[in-house]
Amino acid sequence: MNDEGRFGQYGGSFIPEILYSSQQQLLRAYREAMADSNFVNLVRSEMQHFSGRPTPLTFCANLTRQLGGAQIFLKREDLNHSGAHKMNNVIGQGLLAKRMGKPRVIAETGAGQHGVASALVSARLGLDCTVYMGAHDIERQYPNVFWMKQLGAKVIPVTTGAATLKDALDEALRDWSSSYEDTHYLIGTSCGCAPYPEMVAGFQSVIGEEVKDQSLEQFNKYPDRIYACVGGGSNACGIFLPFVNESSELIGVEAGGRGDAPGDHAMRFNTDQARFGIAQGFATKFLQDEQGQLLPTHSISAGLDYVGVSPILADLEENGKVRMTSASDDEVMEAFTLLTRYEGIIPALESSHAVAGGLREAATMNPEESIVISVSGRGDKDIFNIAKALNDKPFNAFLETYLKQSEVA
């Protein structure tokens, strides 16, 4: 990476001029903080004592036997406090906001996981927290909104555009344009202007660093392949980056959605609907039409439903260091069911994409090989969507009873 926050042709800073000073301030503060061993130790300590790190590397004996291929291991980011890897990043950035003396943070959220994580860390650090969330996502993920509110965060519905993650990000940038003096913009994924991609990927790299130690300890070598789902790309960057110069093959799994038509998926690779573009403060591959308008996206998992991708991953893919594949909504539900039934682990629908990609290939590998799949989050938050996808009628009956009882009360 050079000074401009470039990753090959991707990355950089393309923000309205009004944000220039605060971005420069953030760049300096981040560099200074990372060079300060007290800060680095504080981040590490919070990751341990607040979030429960290190997370385990769990061997899947049943699925390995069932598929008869590679040895299957899971990196258990679902066991973080808040139930997802998002915690790693908000601990780092929350402490950085404190260090910069900013009393307020703003965040964008898609599924709500980053919003909840931001609200949790804000409550702990005494920061005022405002979360922008697409009105459409609020409808899909109300339980997360409920928790954010309980944690004292203000949740602002975004109704412009498609009313999903990209629109929430636009709105957070607009807030920051007028509030930068007392506000830190706590971006949830390794996207946006410099230094966000590098910073978020940096805080998330604890995932891959732990896998290095754990794989040597548990099977005496680095994994042959590592799988992670890719929305914005923060959990993938986190588990991949420490392995970029090792022999492990790195595989990103995108949301294949319900089909290949524009608006039916969130694949930024292996499709001509995504091209080089500059928007939302940075250059990357964006799903866009011929006129350069960003396209709507779809995924069964709200967390992968993003129109761009980390510039770090766009560059790694271009250089052949990461292979990108995808899993359809249906394959994801199948993988979800397999992991739940065989291993007693309930993955988030986002993470189920990585599981689908990993299990698909594990069967074709030999038993001397080992793979690690990043379970970036747990599936409890997806209970409504999963019940619907599995057509669980008693769940509807439960909701009807709940509503009736609420009315009476």
Next chain:
Amino acid sequence: MSSLQQYIENEREAKSHLLMTHVVYGYPTIDKSLEIMQLMLDQGVELLEVQFPFSDPVADGPTITTACHYALQQEPELTQCIHAISELAQNNPASRVLLMSYLNPLLQLGFANLASQLAENIAGIIIPDLPIDHASMLKPIHSTDVSPIWLITPDMTDQRIRHITEQASGMLYCVSRSGVTGQTDATMSGVQQYLARVRQFTTLPLGVGFGIDSSEDIQHLKGHADIAIAGSTFLNAFNRSGISGINSKLKALSP
């Protein structure tokens, strides 16, 4: 000297300030937006800023953002937009027409293409998400008489203002305050000191935009700026009372 700067200086000889108005191409329809542009030029607006809509206009407030999203339903095309406003510029030689667009739609057309399409009739281009640090992307435009118009902000360091003025031509767009377009809560009264600071570094004409809503706002600029830039206020006027709303807003803001 660019022909845009020459034009502004000539016009300024007889006028206390010039007016730059703003229209979103395609809002509420392509034809209607062209009609609004023509109306503004008929009323003697010196500078017309035409925004090609983008799906993610991060420097714009709710008024312009909503208009852009609405306009996108008309499936506007950049080349057609440039063609239409070039014709407008040709037919209205007493005024100048400028293109405003976020980076991505321009990028997809390509800057070499863009430069040749703009060269003939368009006086300037405003790109709110292109920082001066990436000015080299505009290289093909530098060989034309189209002025890239850079933004100056109130909390900019002297060093960065100097850096921008050294590369600027045509005019400068001084953003009156922090935040996005269309917020009118702050007054323009503090803007004079800021403009005086910018003036130290350049003889280029200064335009002031963001939050200009009334003749009172413009009074604060007189003697300190050359151009009052008004955008959201015209959209709000149109949304309230249609074409007649634009007419009365024009009367209120004209010199």
